[in-house]
Amino acid sequence: MFLTASISGFAFDSIQVEQRVEPAKRAAQILHKKLLSCMQSQPGLEAERRMKKLPLMLLSISMAESLKDFDAESSIRRVLEMCCFMEKMLANMLADFEMKVEKEVLEPLNKLSEDDLPEILKNKKQFAKLTTDWSNDQYSADLYHFATKEDDYANYFIRLLELQAEYHKQSHEFLDRNINELKESHSQKGESWTALSLSKKKVYGEPLLSHLSQSEQEIATPIQECIYMLLRTGMKEEGLFRLAAAASVVKRLKTCLDQGTVDHSEFSIDPHAVAGALKCYLRELPEPLMTSELYNDWFKAAGEKELTEKLQQFRVLLKKLPPENYNNLRYLVQFLSLLSEQQAVNKMTPSNIAIVLGPNLLWPRAEGEAALFDMASASSVQVVMVIEPLIQYSSSLFPEGINTLLASGL
Numbered sequence: 160m161f162l163t164a165s166i167s168g169f170a171f172d173s174i175q176v177e178q179r180v181e182p183a184k185r186a187a188q189i190l191h192k193k194l195l196s197c198m199q200s201q202p203g204l205e206a207e208r209r210m211k212k213l214p215l216m217l218l219s220i221s222m223a224e225s226l227k228d229f230d231a232e233s234s235i236r237r238v239l240e241m242c243c244f245m246e247k248m249l250a251n252m253l254a255d256f257e258m259k260v261e262k263e264v265l266e267p268l269n270k271l272s273e274d275d276l277p278e279i280l281k282n283k284k285q286f287a288k289l290t291t292d293w294s295n296d297q298y299s300a301d302l303y304h305f306a307t308k309e310d311d312y313a314n315y316f317i318r319l320l321e322l323q324a325e326y327h328k329q330s331h332e333f334l335d336r337n338i339n340e341l342k343e344s345h346s347q348k349g350e351s352w353t354a355l356s357l358s359k360k361k362v363y364g365e366p367l368l369s370h371l372s373q374s375e376q377e378i379a380t381p382i383q384e385c386i387y388m389l390l391r392t393g394m395k396e397e398g399l400f401r402l403a404a405a406a407s408v409v410k411r412l413k414t415c416l417d418q419g420t421v422d423h424s425e426f427s428i429d430p431h432a433v434a435g436a437l438k439c440y441l442r443e444l445p446e447p448l449m450t451s452e453l454y455n456d457w458f459k460a461a462g463e464k465e466l467t468e469k470l471q472q473f474r475v476l477l478k479k480l481p482p483e484n485y486n487n488l489r490y491l492v493q494f495l496s497l498l499s500e501q502q503a504v505n506k507m508t509p510s511n512i513a514i515v516l517g518p519n520l521l522w523p524r525a526e527g528e529a530a531l532f533d534m535a536s537a538s539s540v541q542v543v544m545v546i547e548p549l550i551q552y553s554s555s556l557f558p559e560g561i562n563t564l565l566a567s568g569l
Contacts, residue, residue, distance in 0.1 A: 179305075183312065187272035188282075194265060194319070200257050200266070208396070209258065215250035217405055217505040220245050223405065229393035240407035241341050244429065249330060251428045256326035264319045267324075271312060333425075362417050364443045368483050377483075378490050381416045381440035385433050386494045388423055393430030394497070395504045400438060400515045412436040441491075441519040448488050449521040453479060457521060461544040469548065489557045509550040510543060517542035 195202065200209040210216050222243035229236035362370055362380055370379055393399050409432050415421045416436065426433055441448060449457060453476055460472035477485060495512050502508045521542055549556060 160538075179309070183305075183309075185271055187268045187312075190316075191265060191268040191272060194260070194268070198257050198260070200254055202261050206251075206254050206258060210250050210254040213250045213253060213393045215246050215253060219246035219250060223520070237407060238341065240405045241337070243405060244408045244432075245337055246332070248333060248425070248428050252326060252330055252333070256322060259322050260319065263322065264315050271315075273393065331547050362419075363413055363440055364445070366445050367448070367487065368481070371483050377486050379440065379487055380411075380419065381437060382487055382491055384416060384421050384423075385437035385440075386490070388427045388433045390494070390497070391432055391436075392427045393433060394501050396430040397398050397504070397506050399430055399498065399505055399507055400434045400512060401507070402431050404429060408432040409435040409439065413439060416440075438516065438519050445521075448484055449520050450480060450484060451522065451524045454521060454523045457545045458541045461541065461548065470552055470555060473548065473552075477556060489559065492553050493557060495550045497543070499550055511544035512550060513543040517546040521545060537569045 200213055204212075222239050226236045226239040226243065229239070371377065374380060376383070387461060389399070408426075408429055412421070412426050412432055413436050415426075447454075456476055456479075460469060460476055463469035463472055477488075482486065495509075495516070498505065498507055499509045499512060502511075
């Protein structure tokens, strides 16, 4: 039997410590297994794939499919749209919570039960058979290590409770805030659930220079805020800018951008809604970002057969843009270039991006919205020929680099 020992000034009763090793191993094994069975998502998956398999996410998808059968004015549709968004947010919170539990509790428990403690017990058996000094030293060191780390092992379970508390608090606050808003808006007959008191400082539909002067910014709020969120959560989202989001969520985000009160944590979870809000801003500008005045000049430059000459003509036209248009176009195109670098995952090549965003960046002067989009659609192939090279050769066309963009979003 061991006597009470002192190693490096740390006193411990090796017999007491020895008696705790086996129970610790059993507890770690059992609780790891039980906790694993409580998980609703599949361990080991990245956040996005994990979230897609959650029952809450499947419920959100079903809500999205169900609301398609209602007309736009239906109150059931409006409520379902909001519920769809909220269930998706809850699924994201749950996936994030379970990833933290897996990393901070499950993995340490598994290592404890499958590696650390079995190694101590293995050395115990060796010590029982061999009475060499090496065995004695090794086993004593193992017990000492266990004794010094026992409090840390107990903290795994405290951390589990802390994570649960954080998750439930976050979920409750989100639900409480959005349910109250949903009830209030639903009770307002004849108004959309997104109807909020409008800010006097309108952004959407306002001239670019007017907004920038009023806000004292270089980059328009919707462009900067949406890109900020997309850089964090949308770069690997398949079909970004191509797939439509729930109209009600896009409308809510637009209202928040108008008011200058955007909660990134609320909207970053829905990259398609963020992309939709960005497209809306570009489309609703009184004049296209690339200007109607240069409309024909862009097409002429894009028609150059020699790439060198084409890019040179593009540089000439970029210099002709008003400074505010140039700065915002540069910011946007550099982001789109980064987005295209992830095309193996998000399927958004420069050509695909140009197809869906081009008509929102360049259109001719026309009377009425319908005429505007008819003309833009008729020249969509030409628009792609303009926008695609801008994205492909952005580093050459915009020599300022992307440090500012990256600093703002990553």
